[in-house]
Amino acid sequence: MAGIRMDKPWLELTETAIEALPAQLGVYQxxxxxxxxxxxxxxxxxxxxxxxxxxxxxxxxxxxxxxxAELTHGYLTRWEELLMIHQHDHGSLPTGNAxxxxxxxxxxxxxxxxxxxx
Amino acid sequence: xxxxxxxxxxxxxxxxxxxxxxxxxxxxxxxxxxxxxxAPDDFDRLVDxxxxxxxxxxxxxxxxxxxxxxxxxxxxxxIEMSQHRAGxxxxxxxxxxxxxLAQLYEATDEQKEKYLYPTLRGEKKGxxxxxxxxxxxxxxxxxxxxxxxxxxxxxxxxxxxxxxxxDKADFALVFARTSDDPGRNGVTAFLVDTDTSGFNVxxxxxxxxxxxYATEISFDEMRVSKDQILGELNRGFAIANDRLSRQRxxxxxxxxxxxxxxxxxxxxxxxxxxxFGSVLAEKQAVQWMIVDNEIxxxxxxxxxxxxxxxxxxxxxxxxxxxxxxxxxxxxxxxxVDRAMQIHGGLGMTKDLPxxxxxxxxxxxxxxxxPSEVQRLIMAREILGGSFK
Numbered sequence: 001m002a003g004i005r006m007d008k009p010w011l012e013l014t015e016t017a018i019e020a021l022p023a024q025l026g027v028y029q030x031x032x033x034x035x036x037x038x039x040x041x042x043x044x045x046x047x048x049x050x051x052x053x054x055x056x057x058x059x060x061x062x063x064x065x066x067x068x069a070e071l072t073h074g075y076l077t078r079w080e081e082l083l084m085i086h087q088h089d090h091g092s093l094p095t096g097n098a099x100x101x102x103x104x105x106x107x108x109x110x111x112x113x114x115x116x117x118x
Numbered sequence: 119x120x121x122x123x124x125x126x127x128x129x130x131x132x133x134x135x136x137x138x139x140x141x142x143x144x145x146x147x148x149x150x151x152x153x154x155x156x157a158p159d160d161f162d163r164l165v166d167x168x169x170x171x172x173x174x175x176x177x178x179x180x181x182x183x184x185x186x187x188x189x190x191x192x193x194x195x196x197i198e199m200s201q202h203r204a205g206x207x208x209x210x211x212x213x214x215x216x217x218x219l220a221q222l223y224e225a226t227d228e229q230k231e232k233y234l235y236p237t238l239r240g241e242k243k244g245x246x247x248x249x250x251x252x253x254x255x256x257x258x259x260x261x262x263x264x265x266x267x268x269x270x271x272x273x274x275x276x277x278x279x280x281x282x283x284x285d286k287a288d289f290a291l292v293f294a295r296t297s298d299d300p301g302r303n304g305v306t307a308f309l310v311d312t313d314t315s316g317f318n319v320x321x322x323x324x325x326x327x328x329x330x331y332a333t334e335i336s337f338d339e340m341r342v343s344k345d346q347i348l349g350e351l352n353r354g355f356a357i358a359n360d361r362l363s364r365q366r367x368x369x370x371x372x373x374x375x376x377x378x379x380x381x382x383x384x385x386x387x388x389x390x391x392x393x394f395g396s397v398l399a400e401k402q403a404v405q406w407m408i409v410d411n412e413i414x415x416x417x418x419x420x421x422x423x424x425x426x427x428x429x430x431x432x433x434x435x436x437x438x439x440x441x442x443x444x445x446x447x448x449x450x451x452x453x454v455d456r457a458m459q460i461h462g463g464l465g466m467t468k469d470l471p472x473x474x475x476x477x478x479x480x481x482x483x484x485x486x487x488p489s490e491v492q493r494l495i496m497a498r499e500i501l502g503g504s505f506k
Contacts, residue, residue, distance in 0.1 A: 045151035045468035074324045077331040081322040105285025108318035
């Protein structure tokens with residue numbers, strides 16, 4: 001089995017879409033209009049309203065046009081897994097994760113490359 | 119058994135306690151509740167501090183530059199080092215340094231130059247690849263990764279499961295079956311560079327520890343030279359087994375540290391929280407939970423120190439180490455569970471470290487040999503050798 005990619009549908013990054021999400025912990029990807037993933041983030045235990053708060057911050061910062069999210073209590077390890085898969089597929093981290101302070105692991109992923117437009 | 123600390127041990131315990139309270143706990147206030155690492159600047163600053171204290175590289179043998187602590191003092195430090203949110207699996211976030219894989223100290227001079235010394239300098243990381251999908255409690259028989267000779271090389275095929283750090287490691291200590299012997303006399307340990315062709319990290323394995331994943335790795339026609347064998351051919355399991363026995367005392371001590379902190383929190387809360395006209399501490403139901411916690415803590419502490427003192431005296435301590443691991447991991451789980459109950463709704467939240475310890479302590483009953491294997495070890499010793 002290879003690393004598991006996120007397969008949730010892409011949604012417009014808008015206040016309405018964010019408000020429809022449950023206030024839970026989780027991970028998310030942000031993409032530009034052309035489908036390029038610009039950031040992989042997580043909503044951890046310090047966020048007031050979980051993934052809503054984290055994505056609201058991304059919207060305010062103009063991080064991208066679309067997003068997809070996955071709810072999980074294992075947000076930190078899932079976040080790292082998504083970073084590893086992205087690095088495998090693209091040879092580098094998304095621009096929004098360029099200042100990632102720690103070494104990202106190496107994963108031998110089978111299958112096709114991950115694109116925001118999938 | 120004398121449970122009193124020497125003056126030097128008391129000073130060391132107080133120094134580490136102050137370090138945790140003044141340097142580690144304040145940083146955690148700003149970290150994610152499940153965080154497993156400090157910001158690099160904080161980490162570097164605190165490593166400088168532990169070096170100044172003379173405690174960096176706690177587990178490095180004295181002849182390789184370590185502080186040369188005895189097992190009892192090391193256990194006492196482990197009890198203190200784990201008394202913070204991340205303390206069970208990341209005591210003080212690694213700022214006391216690592217010693218690398220213990221087996222590397224048995225390596226040849228060439229292997230030490232290539233793997234041990236770079237590890238001690240912080241230039242390389244290793245991982246320990248023993249457990250397989252076929253089982254981890256009885257690795258000598260469960261190992262199905264096979265090696266066959268081809269000229270001056272060994273070719274390895276197979277897979278390993280629940281391997282920590284394989285995705286970031288520079289090298290791995292890989293155990294493979296290299297003879298027809300189905301038991302421990304057919305297993306060889308290999309030092310393998312993780313950039314070797316055929317070494318693949320197949321997937322991330324998520325667990326109750328949301329701060330840290332394990333991995334599944336595979337070896338596909340992976341070729342290693344004969345000089346990459348650690349120790350003797352077909353005698354690799356003795357190397358693995360030695361590690362498993364030695365780790366149990368500090369592992370148990372780490373569990374106890376979390377339990378002590380949970381009990382402190384429970385007592386403080388019970389004395390201040392009022393319900394039905396009086397503080398919780400006045401309710402007999404709560405008093406009994408606090409007392410049961412204290413019994414568990416003292417039982418675990420006794421077992422840990424007994425094992426450590428026997429080890430320091432050079433006596434056989436296999437039963438005592440197994441007992442300490444079993445008692446401390448199970449008792450600490452109960453202590454944290456009761457502390458959560460005393461805290462009520464607050465105990466279930468990520469506002470407190472209790473829920474993280476609760477999840478991580480559940481793993482401690484399986485990690486480094488499950489409780490059932492610890493009982494098996496003790497039964498063999500108590501009943502006298504092998505039995506059917």
